[in-house]
Amino acid sequence: MFVVIYPGNGDQSIPDRDSSRRNNSSESNKSNGDASQKFLDVNTNWREFRAMLYNNYQVEKTDSVAQGGTPHVSKPLGPKWAHPLSVPETGCVLLATEKLDGVRTFERTVVLLLRSGTRHPQEGPFGVVINRPLHKKIKHMKPNNNELATTFADCSLHFGGPLEASMFLLKVGKKSKIGGFEEVIPGLCFGARNSLDEAAELVKRGTLKSEDFKFFVGYAGWQLDQLREEIESDYWHVAACSPHLIFGDSSDSWSESLWKEILQEMGGHYSELSRKPKEDI
Numbered sequence: 001m002f003v004v005i006y007p008g009n010g011d012q013s014i015p016d017r018d019s020s021r022r023n024n025s026s027e028s029n030k031s032n033g034d035a036s037q038k039f040l041d042v043n044t045n046w047r048e049f050r051a052m053l054y055n056n057y058q059v060e061k062t063d064s065v066a067q068g069g070t071p072h073v074s075k076p077l078g079p080k081w082a083h084p085l086s087v088p089e090t091g092c093v094l095l096a097t098e099k100l101d102g103v104r105t106f107e108r109t110v111v112l113l114l115r116s117g118t119r120h121p122q123e124g125p126f127g128v129v130i131n132r133p134l135h136k137k138i139k140h141m142k143p144n145n146n147e148l149a150t151t152f153a154d155c156s157l158h159f160g161g162p163l164e165a166s167m168f169l170l171k172v173g174k175k176s177k178i179g180g181f182e183e184v185i186p187g188l189c190f191g192a193r194n195s196l197d198e199a200a201e202l203v204k205r206g207t208l209k210s211e212d213f214k215f216f217v218g219y220a221g222w223q224l225d226q227l228r229e230e231i232e233s234d235y236w237h238v239a240a241c242s243p244h245l246i247f248g249d250s251s252d253s254w255s256e257s258l259w260k261e262i263l264q265e266m267g268g269h270y271s272e273l274s275r276k277p278k279e280d281i
Contacts, residue, residue, distance in 0.1 A: 054083040082241035082265035090116045091185035095237040101279040105162050108259045114190050117224050126221035128160035131258040147200040152210055160216030166193050167219055171212040171247050187243050
C-alpha cells in the first residue's frame, strides 16, 4: 500500500526549513538540501509525484507476487502515464466503460473534468469530451462572433457533450497563470463564450497562438451525487493522466483513439478493456 501526502499550508507532516539546521554534519546538510529541492519539485508537480508513487507501488506488488523472482527496477515516469483514481477530481478524466457501449453520446469517450463540483445544485461537476473531433473548423460554421470568424477561424471543433454551451481549452504550457481563465491542470486552462475577447487578445499580443486553442460544441455536466452514482455503477473509470496524453503533440491527442491509449497506459484489466470489441446493445 502507498500513502500520498499532499503539500499544503500548515500541514504538520511537511518539513519546515529549520529542520535542516538541526543536523550539524556538512554531509547531512547537503542531503537535506537535496531533499528540500526534491520537496519543491513535489510541491510543483504533485500529480507526477503521485503517479510515481503509484508506479512504484505496482512494481512492489508485482515483486511480492513473483516468488523468488528477480526484483523489478522502478522505471522513471515517461511523458505518457495514467493511473486509476478512487474519486473524481478537477483535471481527471472519465473513461466510458463497456456499459456505455451503444449509448452514442458517450460510448468510448474521454471526458476531461474541468471542475469536480460541489453539492450546490448549480455547481455540479462538468467537463468536455476530448476525443470526439467534428472534423470541421470554426469558419465552416459561419459564426456571427467576429473573433470566431477571424482570430479563431481555423481552429478545429470538437463535440464536447450533450448540454448546450460552448467552451474552449487553451494550452498555456509553462507560462504563468493567465488571468481570466481557470486552470484545469498545469499548462491547460478553460474559458467560455463570455471570455472570447480576452482569449483573442492573447493571440493578438502574441502570448498564445490560435493553434493553442480547442473549441467544443456542448459540454457534459452532472449533479455531484449523480456522477458518483454513475461511477459506483461502473459507467465510468476515473483516472489521472499526464498532460502529454491530454494535449501533447501526438496524433492520438484529441482523437478517438485516446480512449484506448489511456486505458493501455493504466495497464492490467484496463488494458484488456481497451482491446475488447464494442458490445452490441
